[in-house]
Amino acid sequence: MKRNWLLWTPFAVFAFLGGIFLFGLVEPKDEYVRSQLVGKPLPEFVLPAALEGVQGLTHTDFADGKPRMLNIFASWCLPCQAEAPFLEQIKEAGVEIHGIAVKDKPEDVRAFLVEHGNPFVRIGADMDMLMQLKLGSSGVPETYLIDGKGRIIHQHIGDIRAEHVAPLIEKLKAAK
Numbered sequence: 614m615k616r617n618w619l620l621w622t623p624f625a626v627f628a629f630l631g632g633i634f635l636f637g638l639v640e641p642k643d644e645y646v647r648s649q650l651v652g653k654p655l656p657e658f659v660l661p662a663a664l665e666g667v668q669g670l671t672h673t674d675f676a677d678g679k680p681r682m683l684n685i686f687a688s689w690c691l692p693c694q695a696e697a698p699f700l701e702q703i704k705e706a707g708v709e710i711h712g713i714a715v716k717d718k719p720e721d722v723r724a725f726l727v728e729h730g731n732p733f734v735r736i737g738a739d740m741d742m743l744m745q746l747k748l749g750s751s752g753v754p755e756t757y758l759i760d761g762k763g764r765i766i767h768q769h770i771g772d773i774r775a776e777h778v779a780p781l782i783e784k785l786k787a788a789k
Contacts, residue, residue, distance in 0.1 A: 648749030648757075648768045655683075655763050656747045660737025663714040663722045670711055670737030676763035680788040681709040682781070683757040684733070685745055688717050688725035690753045692772035697729035699773045704732040706782050712736040715745055715753055756781070760788040 650656070655672045662669040675681065684700060686693040704710055712733040714722045722736065739745055748757065751770070758767040758781065767784050769777065 648765070650749050650765050651768050653765060655759060655765060658737075658744050658747065660713065660739060660744060663712070663717065663736040663738040664719040667733070668735045670713065670735045672763060674711065674735060675759045676761070678761040679709065680758065680760050680766075680785045681711060682785065683711050683713065683759055685713045685715060685739075685748070685750055685753050685755045685757075687715045687753045688721040693754045694725075694729055696754055696772035696774070697732075699775060699778050700732040701730050702778050703773070703782060706778075708782060708785055709734050713739050713744055715739050715742055758784055758788065 655675055657672050658670075659672075660670045675683070682703065686696075700710060710732045712735070714736055717725075717738070717740075719738075722738075726733075737744070745753075745755075748755075748765075749768075754772050756769040756773060757765050758769075760766050766788050767781075769781065773781065
């Protein structure tokens, strides 16, 4: 009689592991790295222009009372290419968008903008990804909404798609 429980041990182990597996399917792991700066001011930074003829970017560009968007992108990033038409829609809605080009050569940035459009007022170059790390960004593309005081009010991880356009614009309007 004492050994009967030993017969059930493999079943119990199997049920336990199966339960863990099913939990993983029902509640997938959130693999996004959320910035700890949401709700806080932008860190101080000065980025040189990503290409000739376009102004570079500094934290003081975001503290003039006007909410705006900060988009981190790269010419070599396929999701960045996919989000380009939606950034144009946001720009056409009157939103000022600044960009940070990550690990990009000026000629590659220019070719990207010629092919996909240029929604950016200013574009800073982040060759060493130091600004991206300062922001708590884990990859490209990534977009931050900044209020008129230079405070990060929202982080959008991944590419912007059609369903994201209106909510992002509304969040910026509410920031005024």
